[in-house]
Amino acid sequence: MNRDLNKKLIVITSIVVFSFILAVYTNLTESLGPLGLDTRFLGKLYVYFTNHEDPRVSTASLEPVTAIVWDFRGLDTLYETTVFAMAIIAIYSLFRIDRLEEKGSLNSSFTIIPMLVTKILLPINIAIASTIAFHGSISPGGGFQAGSILAVIGVLFVVIFSYYALNAKSINPHRTLLFMSLGLIAIVLVSLIPLAFDVFFDYAYLIQNQPKLDSDFGYPKTVGGLVFGGSIGLFNIFEFIAVSFGFLTAFALLSIPEYIFKEKLRGEESLEQ
Amino acid sequence: MDITVLFLAIMGTIGLVFAYLAVTERALVKAIIYSAVQSMAFAVMLYLLRAPDIVLVYIPVSVGLYPAALFFLVGKTESEEGEP
Numbered sequence: 001m002n003r004d005l006n007k008k009l010i011v012i013t014s015i016v017v018f019s020f021i022l023a024v025y026t027n028l029t030e031s032l033g034p035l036g037l038d039t040r041f042l043g044k045l046y047v048y049f050t051n052h053e054d055p056r057v058s059t060a061s062l063e064p065v066t067a068i069v070w071d072f073r074g075l076d077t078l079y080e081t082t083v084f085a086m087a088i089i090a091i092y093s094l095f096r097i098d099r100l101e102e103k104g105s106l107n108s109s110f111t112i113i114p115m116l117v118t119k120i121l122l123p124i125n126i127a128i129a130s131t132i133a134f135h136g137s138i139s140p141g142g143g144f145q146a147g148s149i150l151a152v153i154g155v156l157f158v159v160i161f162s163y164y165a166l167n168a169k170s171i172n173p174h175r176t177l178l179f180m181s182l183g184l185i186a187i188v189l190v191s192l193i194p195l196a197f198d199v200f201f202d203y204a205y206l207i208q209n210q211p212k213l214d215s216d217f218g219y220p221k222t223v224g225g226l227v228f229g230g231s232i233g234l235f236n237i238f239e240f241i242a243v244s245f246g247f248l249t250a251f252a253l254l255s256i257p258e259y260i261f262k263e264k265l266r267g268e269e270s271l272e273q
Numbered sequence: 274m275d276i277t278v279l280f281l282a283i284m285g286t287i288g289l290v291f292a293y294l295a296v297t298e299r300a301l302v303k304a305i306i307y308s309a310v311q312s313m314a315f316a317v318m319l320y321l322l323r324a325p326d327i328v329l330v331y332i333p334v335s336v337g338l339y340p341a342a343l344f345f346l347v348g349k350t351e352s353e354e355g356e357p
Contacts, residue, residue, distance in 0.1 A: 008297070012290055019286045065326045132329060140325035148330055152337035159341070247338060254345040 046072060060210050060221040061137040061229035069142060070232045074207045078191060081239065085184055088246040092177055095253040097264065110160055118153075118160045125153035129244070136236035137229030143236040147243025154248045163255040176249040183242030190234045207231070281321050288314035299354045301347045309340045 050067040052058040059067040069077050132139075133146035158166060166172070191207040197217045198204040204217035209231040211218040219230030229236075291311035298304040312335035320328045 012293060015289050015293060016286050019289055020282060024282075141329050142326070145326065145329040145333075148333040148338060152333045155338060155341045251338075251341065251345075254342060258349055 055218070055221070056211050056213050058210055059229070059232065060219075060227070061232045062227055063137060063139060065140065066136050066142050066229070066232055066236070070235045071209045074191075074209075074235075077235075078187070078207070081184070081187060081242065084243065084246060085180065088177070088180065088249055091250050091253055092173065095173070095256065095261075097173075097253075097256060097260070109162075114160050118156055121156070122153055125150065129240070133236050133240035134233075137232045138227050143239025144243050146236075146240045148247060150240070150244040151247030151251070154244070155251050158251055158255040163252065163257065166252060166255075171248070171252065173249050173252045176245045176252060180242050180245040180249060183238045183240075183245065186238040187235060187242065190231055190238065277321050281318055284314045284318045284321070287311075288318070301352055301354060302344070305340045305343045305347070308343075309336050312336050312339075 046068055047064050049057050050059050050064040051062055059071040061067040061071065129146040129150035131146075132141035132149060133143055136142035136146070194204040194208040194217050195206055202217065203215045205212065205215065208215065208217055209219055209229075210221070219234065220228060221230055222228055223233070288311045291307045291314065295304045295307035295311060298307060312331070316328055316331050316335070319331055
């Protein structure tokens with residue numbers, strides 16, 4: 001036991017010394033060493049064109065990161081969303097469960113304090129998540145961030161009140177997966193609308209946001225006097241829906257008690273015999 | 274020395290130590306908590322590196338969702354790492 005502790009101490013001390021030496025060394029060559037000396041040309045271009053005065057080269061967003069995520073490199077983000085959705089669908093197909101008849105109530109094995117705190121946190125969390133989603137084109141944040149923040153309160157709810165409480169509120173994996181799919185369909189529609197415009201009216205590109213030099217198509221820059229960021233705002237809202245319900249699906253499935261699966265497996269075995 | 278870099282170094286060290294503890298810990302619940310502490314240190318580092326977008330997604334995922342998923346999995350399997 002004592003030797004184990006000594007070994008641990010030696011390893012931790014060497015890690016600490018190594019990281020401090022590394023930190024001091026990188027500081028000697030200007031804050032981040034060779035990485036932090038200069039901003040790359042591409043980065044400068046992104047910042048310059050994010051909110052350019054000429055609408056034909058601008059992204060209509062005030063936030064460069066969101067502009068990169070949903071406009072400059074929008075196709076990458078669409079692929080990422082696809083990967084996320086595929087992961088959720090894979091989890092859904094692993095936990096094969098068709099119907100859960102047991103209806104529960106909002107009873108919990110915890111004391112009143114965590115239950116009350118969760119109930120108070122619920123509206124606050126929803127408010128924060130929607131603020132981050134709707135202000136994605138103005139301040140740091142966006143659809144994925146907001147979706148994962150909303151999912152946290154879902155997980156807390158599951159942990160404190162158990163799966164049956166979710167079921168009592170008519171929240172089950174099938175329904176949350178449906179909402180996730182609706183969000184994804186909306187994202188696909190937003191990226192396909194310019195193509196429809198191209199077919200029926202004038203020249204336009206796939207997932208086009210603002211008018212380009214040779215195309216007049218553009219999503220609204222502002223809504224009710226507030227900066228909306230064209231398709232960036234729409235993408236943020238629908239990604240928010242897709243991600244939050246995707247995470248909720250995964251955690252609703254994970255929180256189903258193990259004995260239900262065991263019973264189901266036993267039922268399948270007896271059917272085979 | 275710049276105060277930001279000093280904080281970065283301290284947080285990076287805390288993250289490293291807790292990453293080591295998470296890897297060597299045999300009790301899985303403890304290991305998950307160590308991992309969450311390491312993530313918190315890294316979240317502060319990302320904030321100091323001026324990446325608020327990443328912080329906003331890193332905190333809920335690495336401190337909330339990821340340990341929660343692992344806790345569910347530990348609950349479904351075993352809470353102690355088996356003998357090698």
